[in-house]
Amino acid sequence: MSPEQPSEPTGKSLFSLQRRERLMEELRAHGAITVRDIAAKLGVSELTIRRDVNILADEGLASRVHGGATLPSPLDRSAAGRAAQHSYSIGMVVPSLDYYWPQVISGARAEAEEQNLRILVRGSAYDAADNRRQVQALLDTQNIDGLIVAPDMGGDHGPELIRWLNALPIPVVLAERRAPAEIPAHRLEWVATDHAFGAGMAVRHLWQEGHRRIGCLTDSSSPTSPHVVRGWHQALAALKIPLEGSVHEDSAQQGPASHGNGGRASHFDHVLELCTKTGTTAMLVHSDTQAVAFVQHCVDRGLSVPGDMAIVGYDDEVAYLAEPAISAVRPPKQYVGKVAVQLMAARLAEGRMRPVHRIELNPDLILRESSIGAPRIPAAGVLQDSL
Amino acid sequence: MSPEQPSEPTGKSLFSLQRRERLMEELRAHGAITVRDIAAKLGVSELTIRRDVNILADEGLASRVHGGATLPSPLDRSAAGRAAQHSYSIGMVVPSLDYYWPQVISGARAEAEEQNLRILVRGSAYDAADNRRQVQALLDTQNIDGLIVAPDMGGDHGPELIRWLNALPIPVVLAERRAPAEIPAHRLEWVATDHAFGAGMAVRHLWQEGHRRIGCLTDSSSPTSPHVVRGWHQALAALKIPLEGSVHEDSAQQGPASHGNGGRASHFDHVLELCTKTGTTAMLVHSDTQAVAFVQHCVDRGLSVPGDMAIVGYDDEVAYLAEPAISAVRPPKQYVGKVAVQLMAARLAEGRMRPVHRIELNPDLILRESSIGAPRIPAAGVLQDSL
DNA sequence: TCTAAAACGATCGTATTCGAACATGAGGCA
DNA sequence: TGCCTCATGTTCGAATACGATCGTTTTAGA
Numbered sequence: 127m128s129p130e131q132p133s134e135p136t137g138k139s140l141f142s143l144q145r146r147e148r149l150m151e152e153l154r155a156h157g158a159i160t161v162r163d164i165a166a167k168l169g170v171s172e173l174t175i176r177r178d179v180n181i182l183a184d185e186g187l188a189s190r191v192h193g194g195a196t197l198p199s200p201l202d203r204s205a206a207g208r209a210a211q212h213s214y215s216i217g218m219v220v221p222s223l224d225y226y227w228p229q230v231i232s233g234a235r236a237e238a239e240e241q242n243l244r245i246l247v248r249g250s251a252y253d254a255a256d257n258r259r260q261v262q263a264l265l266d267t268q269n270i271d272g273l274i275v276a277p278d279m280g281g282d283h284g285p286e287l288i289r290w291l292n293a294l295p296i297p298v299v300l301a302e303r304r305a306p307a308e309i310p311a312h313r314l315e316w317v318a319t320d321h322a323f324g325a326g327m328a329v330r331h332l333w334q335e336g337h338r339r340i341g342c343l344t345d346s347s348s349p350t351s352p353h354v355v356r357g358w359h360q361a362l363a364a365l366k367i368p369l370e371g372s373v374h375e376d377s378a379q380q381g382p383a384s385h386g387n388g389g390r391a392s393h394f395d396h397v398l399e400l401c402t403k404t405g406t407t408a409m410l411v412h413s414d415t416q417a418v419a420f421v422q423h424c425v426d427r428g429l430s431v432p433g434d435m436a437i438v439g440y441d442d443e444v445a446y447l448a449e450p451a452i453s454a455v456r457p458p459k460q461y462v463g464k465v466a467v468q469l470m471a472a473r474l475a476e477g478r479m480r481p482v483h484r485i486e487l488n489p490d491l492i493l494r495e496s497s498i499g500a501p502r503i504p505a506a507g508v509l510q511d512s513l
Numbered sequence: 514m515s516p517e518q519p520s521e522p523t524g525k526s527l528f529s530l531q532r533r534e535r536l537m538e539e540l541r542a543h544g545a546i547t548v549r550d551i552a553a554k555l556g557v558s559e560l561t562i563r564r565d566v567n568i569l570a571d572e573g574l575a576s577r578v579h580g581g582a583t584l585p586s587p588l589d590r591s592a593a594g595r596a597a598q599h600s601y602s603i604g605m606v607v608p609s610l611d612y613y614w615p616q617v618i619s620g621a622r623a624e625a626e627e628q629n630l631r632i633l634v635r636g637s638a639y640d641a642a643d644n645r646r647q648v649q650a651l652l653d654t655q656n657i658d659g660l661i662v663a664p665d666m667g668g669d670h671g672p673e674l675i676r677w678l679n680a681l682p683i684p685v686v687l688a689e690r691r692a693p694a695e696i697p698a699h700r701l702e703w704v705a706t707d708h709a710f711g712a713g714m715a716v717r718h719l720w721q722e723g724h725r726r727i728g729c730l731t732d733s734s735s736p737t738s739p740h741v742v743r744g745w746h747q748a749l750a751a752l753k754i755p756l757e758g759s760v761h762e763d764s765a766q767q768g769p770a771s772h773g774n775g776g777r778a779s780h781f782d783h784v785l786e787l788c789t790k791t792g793t794t795a796m797l798v799h800s801d802t803q804a805v806a807f808v809q810h811c812v813d814r815g816l817s818v819p820g821d822m823a824i825v826g827y828d829d830e831v832a833y834l835a836e837p838a839i840s841a842v843r844p845p846k847q848y849v850g851k852v853a854v855q856l857m858a859a860r861l862a863e864g865r866m867r868p869v870h871r872i873e874l875n876p877d878l879i880l881r882e883s884s885i886g887a888p889r890i891p892a893a894g895v896l897q898d899s900l
Numbered sequence: 901t902c903t904a905a906a907a908c909g910a911t912c913g914t915a916t917t918c919g920a921a922c923a924t925g926a927g928g929c930a
Numbered sequence: 931t932g933c934c935t936c937a938t939g940t941t942c943g944a945a946t947a948c949g950a951t952c953g954t955t956t957t958a959g960a
Contacts (some may be wrong), residue, residue, distance in 0.1 A: 142937070161917080171939050176918070191528040192946060193917065200531050201574070307709070308751040310717055312875065317632055320871070322694070330697055374646035424872040465870070481845035481874040483852070484707070488699065488869035529947075548907080558949055563908070579907065579956060 129194045144279060145170070146178050153197055153448040154477060160194035161173055194346060214474050215244045215272035216467070217264035219257060220301070223249040226459065230301060234274065234463030241471045246270070252349075254283035258290065265294075276301045280351065285309055297473045301466045303349070304484070315473065317485040320352050321440070324455040324489035325357030326364075328410050328438040331366055331453075331491055335498060337408035337436060341373030343420065344412040353378075354412050354440050370409070373400045375410070377416060394423040398435075407436060408497070414439035418448040421496060425449075437496045450495035457489045515677060533565050535609075540584055541554040541622035542615035544634070547581035551872045578859060584622075584630050595660055601658040602631045603854070603863050604651035606644060607688070607769070608663055610636040612830070613846065617688060619662065621850030628858045635655070639736075645677065647800035652681075657686045659857045666736065672696055674867065691871070702860065704852045704872040708827075711842040711876035712744030713751075715797050715825040718840075718878055722885060724795035724823055728760030728788060730807065731799040738763075741799050741827050760787045760796070781810040785822075794823060795884070801826035808883060820876045824883045837882035844876045 145168060152159045161179065165172040179195045182188040187275055188195040189202035218234060221360040231247055238245045246268055250260040257277045264270050273296055277287050285306075291298050292311040300316035325342075332340050342358045344351045356375070362369055375397050378388070397420075401409070411417035417439030429435050431450055438453045439445045445454035469483055527535065532555060537545045552559040566582045569575040575582040607614040617770060618634055625632045633655055637647040644664045651657050660683055664674050672693075673749065678685050680699040687703035712729075719727050729745045731738045731745055742761070750757055762784050764777070784807075787793070798804035804826030816822050818837055825840045826832045832841035856870055 158531055172917085173919080173940085174938060177938085180919095189530055191530045194528060196528055196530050198536055199530055201530060201537070201569075201572075307713070307747055310713070312710075312714065323699075326694070326697065327699065360694050364697075461868050481848050481877070484873040484875070486871040487873070490868070559907085560950085562908085563949060564948085567909095 136485070142178065143392060145174075146182060148194070149175070149178055149182060150187060150266045153195065154479075158191075158194060158196040162193075164194075166373055176294070184355070187362045191315060195253050207369075213242050213244060214471075215246060215269055216272045216274060216470055217249050217261070217268060217270040218245055218247045218301075219260045219264065219275040219277075220247065221250055221252045221257075223247075226441070229459035230463040230466075231391040232463065232468045233460030236460075237464040237467040237471075241467065243471060245467070252278050252494055254278045254281055254287040255488070258283075258287055261291070261294075265296075270296060272297045272299070274299045274301055274470060276303050278330065279306075280302055297470060299469050299473075301462055313482065315469050317462055317469060317487065319457040319459075319462060320359030320486040320488050321353035321457070322360060322489070323409070323412060323486075324457065325354045325440065326361035327489070327491045328440070328453075328455050329358060329361035329365070331493070332408040332410070332436055332438060332497060334435060335408070335432075338367070339372065339401075339404055339406040339408070340367065341375075341397075341404075341406045341409045342412075343373075343377065343409055343416065344377050345378050345416060346376045346412065347378040350440070351412055354410070355483065358410060371404050373404055373406045375400070390419065391423065394420060398424070398427065401435065408432075408433065409435070409436075410438050410440060412440040414441045414443055414454050416442055417452050417454070421448045421452060422442065422449070431496050432498065436498075438491075439496075442492055445492070446494065453494045453497035454492050455489050456492050458487045525882070529565065531896050532557070532561075533569060535575060536562075536565055536569060536582070537623075538619050540582065542619035543610075545578075545581060545583040549580075551581075571606050580693060601858075602633060602656055603659045603857055604648070604655065605632055605634045605662070605688075606637050606647045606651065606662045606664075607634065608637055608639045610634075613828070614663070616846035617850040617853075619850065620847030621854045623847075624724055624851040624858075628854065630854065630858060632854070636673065639665050639666045641668055641674045645674055646669075646679075648678075649790070649826055652683075656771050657683060659684045659861055661686045661688055661853045661857060663690055666690060666693075675701070681828065684857060686853045686856050686860075688849055700869065702856050702870050704849055704856060704874065706844040706846075706849060707873040707875050708740035708844070709744030709747060710873075711844065711878070712741045712797060712827065713748040713825070714876070714878045715840075715842050716745055716748035716752070718763075718880070719795040719797070719823055719825060719884060722795070722819075722823060725754070726759065726788075726791055726793040726795070727754065728761075728762075728784075728791075728793045728796045729765065730762050730784060730796055730800075730803065732765045732803060733763045734765040735800065737827070738765075741797070745797060745829040747764040760784065760791055760793045762787070777806065778810065781807060782814075785811070785814065785816070788822070794826075795819075796822065797827060799827040801828045801830055801832040801839060804839050804841070805831055808835045808837070808839060818883050819885065823885075824876075826883075829879055832879075835883070840881045840884040841879050842876050843879050845874045846876055 128246050131398060135278055148168065149159060149164060152164060161172050161175045164352050165175045179190055182195065185189045188197065189199045214237065218231065220231065231436065236246055246264060247315070248260045248264060250256050254277060257275065261273060261275060264273070273294065275291065275298065277291065277300070278284060287308050288305050288311050292314050298314055300314055303313050304316055304318055306313040306384050327348055342355060359369065362372060377393060409420070411420050417437060421437055424431050424435050431437060442454040442456035445452040465485055465487065469485070473480060519522060521765035533557065536546060536551060539551065547564045548559050553700060554560045561876060566577055568577060569582065573585055575584065576586045600822050603625065605618065607618065622632055631649060635647045635651060637643050641664060642811050644662065648660060648662060660681065662678065662685065664678065664687070666675065675692050675696050677700050685701055687701055689704055689705050693707055695808060713802045718726050727743060727749070731742055746756065798807050808824055811818050811822050818824060825842065827842050829843035830840040832839040852872055852874065860867060
């Protein structure tokens, strides 16, 4: 990648530290150097280079060989006991400090401790401009070696923000976000929960419980929502449930502020009406907070859960608090943080030779009362492979 | 990923340490080496290789045999009292032992050594039934704690095989394969190269070089091919190149056996004709073997490469051998094996609580002569973010 | 079992590289 | 200014890497 610097023997002499830095550069670029070439290229004596090589070898940064040096090799038996890795600082910018993200941060911190890294967390708004401000602040004031961030991808500034992150001089790992394929963000790595898979798992579970009409209630103001809907669609298709006639409602379109709780109640009534009309007996509800409210609403309206309406919540923050307790898809939040830090640590250790990793983690389905034990159709091995 | 070309007898001489590393690489890839072959490949005397083999054998990294060396075998009684028994054994079933997969195996073996695991490799045919036979053989005769496999996903038996793998009592990691979303293989993990991304990278590069009509020549008999085509489609869409009028030919449909080389030549002529008709000045050619043949064909027909026809190969096994040398997308084969073993090791260590990981690795684009320096349109910063 | 071919390794020779000892020169500090 | 320290260069004997030769050992095939 680095366009070969035309050798500069005439240039002013480098300090020894710069020279060694230069050696490491050549090493990383070519895997090996010869004393003779480097001495000629830098315009110093071979002995000097040899001394440098010795120093680098002592620090474990290179392996000495007759005639030059190579990148440290496991075959180098003079390998000094490792450790003494100098520690890095990682910045982390997340869109919320009290919902969802605390567990991600906790997982990241645990792994960071293991890897002997320092993590600096900053909260941000769900907004590209503020994301950028917060990242910039970290870059300016702290000495960050890497960045873990969950940026806002929507709006006009989303793509621009992605490009900007991709062009940062330090490695960047997205958490719970993916760069869209049409933006060639070839340096960005990410770790994200496969929400579509989670939604599909929920739908298949409901199918196994005997439900043949499975609706979906989402909140499009959340970045997770589109993936849940996609998974719901895919699962319906795989189970051959026609999309038309399947209830799909979005509570964010109801104008959250304007109606207050009254608005929500009337929306829920609207949803229940649609369910009755279409024969829908089970719902996947995004954000378990909303699922709790929906279960409450069903009970208030005299519907039995899961008898008349089976419910699975997407996300598992408060689902267990409802009465009855709600089955829920639980994203592996701790692991999202943990794997993000692992990615970053590996990237910092291995440098550019390491290929870009993009990781999806599958969520778990936690079964509770709201979805089991009230089958419409005996589910006797109809779909043995579904779950 | 070794920066050296797979084999380049003409290359500058390696240091002894690098040579030994090469030996280990070949050993891990093929299980055994002969002194003669390696000496020829590296351009040193056989005696030197023997000395290297002795050193490796002394360190317990290889077993000496008459004529060459093998991976350390328990039958080798010269083994100095090895400590640290292998904690787990991992079976690995790959569809080829001489194309593409040796490097994957090499990466896997290297990581396994690090993690103190044992790997048992079996070759298989590109065929679901044989995949299953080989896996079954491993399960029956060896004591396998985990399985890394690259199954054939096509045909009638593909889905069935996936379900069967998903239901195995040991953890399974797919290499270079993904289970389709409609099969709920909720336990399968995988690591695969994002070939679509690689193809997109190639197309963007050609666009940056000034080409405005970019065709695609694939071989649908390879499991990689659909992903390459998908990436080509996506990139065309992102660059607003209309799909109709873009050359897309498949060499597998030509009946490989029936025509022989004559058939291939006439197919290439057909492709070139289409290119002329559509104004296509650049081609992405899947399998670099085919790319080499195609370049040769272009030169034979009096076309200058890259002057009249720019070419990027997909895959980088032999691309550097062509004249002119071919730019190629290089999948991170070593890392595919390495990461597969990492996944397996983590799974075996952490058990079921660990969420299912699904990892994509991005390939590299290696620029050589066949695609650079002959722009049709000055590419003055038209697309600053494209690559 | 025997035999020819191949592989092996001990020994030596040569080209190259290494590093200890000493020399030089550029700053830093009293 | 003089002295000290550190980085670097020069010289030269020692060490190393590698190849050639050739007698010995192993292997494969009849």
